[in-house]
Amino acid sequence: MKLEDLKKVAEPYVEIPHIDFEININLFREINGRENFNQLIRNNVAKKFGVYIWVNADTDEIIYIGMAGKVKTNGNIGNHTLQNRLLASRGREKITKKDILTNDYVFNFMQLKNIESLKFHIMYSKKEIPPTYIESLILYEYYKNSKKLPELNNSF
Numbered sequence: 001m002k003l004e005d006l007k008k009v010a011e012p013y014v015e016i017p018h019i020d021f022e023i024n025i026n027l028f029r030e031i032n033g034r035e036n037f038n039q040l041i042r043n044n045v046a047k048k049f050g051v052y053i054w055v056n057a058d059t060d061e062i063i064y065i066g067m068a069g070k071v072k073t074n075g076n077i078g079n080h081t082l083q084n085r086l087l088a089s090r091g092r093e094k095i096t097k098k099d100i101l102t103n104d105y106v107f108n109f110m111q112l113k114n115i116e117s118l119k120f121h122i123m124y125s126k127k128e129i130p131p132t133y134i135e136s137l138i139l140y141e142y143y144k145n146s147k148k149l150p151e152l153n154n155s156f
Contacts, residue, residue, distance in 0.1 A: 019122035057117035064152035067135035
């Protein structure tokens with residue numbers, strides 16, 4: 001399954017244009033690599049709700065489909081934006097119990113899988129369209145066509 005296919009599924013529910021940029025592994029090897037990653041996110045990703053897709057730039061394999069912005073019980077979409085999500089913790093490391101920030105998570109994954117460059121594809125949801133809905137549509141389409149989830153998606 002290709003990124004273009006997933007973009008077509010999301011198209012009725014997201015704003016145009018989409019945002020695309022790449023993260024090269026060498027960015028993390030710079031003296032301030034982690035902060036440079038964070039600055040790249042701040043410069044390219046707005047504080048809006050929506051979905052994001054990570055793609056291996058060498059193979060075009062979709063690695064991860066994620067979102068930011070859940071509907072709360074009062075009907076409002078939550079305040080955790082895409083920018084916040086891509087700068088936040090990805091959870092705790094099992095042994096040390098320390099938070100794993102997204103910059104470390106991305107760098108560690110790229111090293112482990114020998115990925116030189118990772119494409120980030122950002123789609124902002126239209127007003128009143130929950131990002132969880134868009135993410136579900138995209139994940140279902142991916143699953144339906146691939147009979148599996150992207151490597152970093154644990155469940156659906």
